[in-house]
Amino acid sequence: MPYSVPVENVIAACQAIKHTDMARTMIADYEGSEDDITVELPDYEHLDKPLIEVFTLDAATCAACTYMLAAAMLAKDEFGDGVDIREYKYTIREDVARTKKMGVQKLPSIYINGELKWSSIIPSKQELFDELKKHM
Template sequence: MSEQKIKIDVLTLDSVQCAACGYMMESIAAMPPDVQEMIEYKEWSIKNQAGIQKFLELNGRVLPTICIEGDLVFESVIPQYEELIDELAKRAPTPEMRERILSLRDKGFDFDRIKENLEKAGAGLHTRRDSTVE
């Protein structure tokens, strides 16, 4: 049985052309491998219909925003590593996952796999008005 993952939606204008949006995506993509195993994240660019729908669905107010389990958590504020860990832990589906996440609080960002993690999340792939999200 696979472990349930914490769902993260990153609402952006465009993580390729908007620096703040790119930094928001990178803050998630730079989480260390142990955290990456426990999360699932995706960029939602408002340059396409699916992104606009997600923005409205989550009651977005500003860009960029990180939503964790449907909660608007970091609105126009690029989080520090410890802040991300704390917010992920608050929304962990089990006490065991919560403790596992908190045990990684002193680990820090891992920038070695950031490009690979951004690609896995589809960052920058759906930023045109005519693009579609699979």
């Protein structure tokens, strides 16, 4: 659970578990709304250097996400300014919109120049480096 979850949300989740029928009745007519967040994707075909995009729940609170981001950061250690790295967290509304627009199916995932490379599988250092060299 992310650190900033309001206490009221935790209480509501517990009450929904304890009083399932009441919770179902409360949300029976609920209609969710779509965010109108516009996300601009990079022009992947014309990047100056490889762009590693790491889609996570939040690397600060998810162990698998921490390892996935750490794998990507090894590339920064090896190639320095020769690569760009971005983390997109599923706890940030704009990042959720980007995740949807990219069609990300599983978290954590690594995309290189807009193309899915690893989904829920953390690459070895060598696998990541070999893949990056194809884009340099």
